[in-house]
Amino acid sequence: xxxxxxxxxxxxxxxxxxxxxxxxxxxxxxxxxxxxxxxxxxxxxxxxxxxxxxxxxxxxxxxxxxxxxxxxxxxxxxxxxxxxxxxxxxxxxxxxxxxxxxxxxxxxxxxxxx
Amino acid sequence: xxxxxxxxxxxxxxxxxxxxxxxxxxxxxxxxxxxxxxxxxxxxxxxxxxxxxxxxxxxxxxxxxxxxxxxxxxxxxxxxxxxxxxxxxxxxxxxxxxxxxxxxxxxxxxxxxxx
Numbered sequence: 001x002x003x004x005x006x007x008x009x010x011x012x013x014x015x016x017x018x019x020x021x022x023x024x025x026x027x028x029x030x031x032x033x034x035x036x037x038x039x040x041x042x043x044x045x046x047x048x049x050x051x052x053x054x055x056x057x058x059x060x061x062x063x064x065x066x067x068x069x070x071x072x073x074x075x076x077x078x079x080x081x082x083x084x085x086x087x088x089x090x091x092x093x094x095x096x097x098x099x100x101x102x103x104x105x106x107x108x109x110x111x112x113x114x
Numbered sequence: 115x116x117x118x119x120x121x122x123x124x125x126x127x128x129x130x131x132x133x134x135x136x137x138x139x140x141x142x143x144x145x146x147x148x149x150x151x152x153x154x155x156x157x158x159x160x161x162x163x164x165x166x167x168x169x170x171x172x173x174x175x176x177x178x179x180x181x182x183x184x185x186x187x188x189x190x191x192x193x194x195x196x197x198x199x200x201x202x203x204x205x206x207x208x209x210x211x212x213x214x215x216x217x218x219x220x221x222x223x224x225x226x227x228x229x
Binding site: 034036041042043044045046049090100101102104105106107 | 118145147156157159162170205207209217218220221222223
């Protein structure tokens, strides 16, 4: 069985500042890793994912995450945040070849202040 | 594509009443998931269907909860009788199991309030 820990429940940050949302996972087998974003009163949307290959993955709106196998981490970063990035971010993991059974972390609320 | 469609978006009911939440997955997707989201417990997987067959219902909290998927385009989550502690946002998500790359497509959720 796998588990996901998001170390920060809330991250306040000023607009245009950099941000890192931390995610650590545990699993005894190979995994796929995901970040989902949830805007207020909406469902979750896939932000980016790591399946294989380059350990650095990027989203279309400037976020990036790096898979670090030795540290079992998949931290999410953005060099300069916008007010519109205010949302809840969920890290998730699934076992390779186990279908689409995702285990989610507890979520991190990113609050971008003007 | 219309995405995953859930109804109702909001439901307010009294303790003891039956609640039925509905979900239409994305056409062609063969996996369907029901999640519950609360402030205290975060996102919890309740049940998972593959090709209309329940695969894992270990997350269903108790016998008051039941879920069905009579065909590939419709699923229901029923709570009978409902209790105040069932108040939460219930999400349905679907995916294509082929390839298994893990992208789930979520509906906008059904917010349930049990008084």
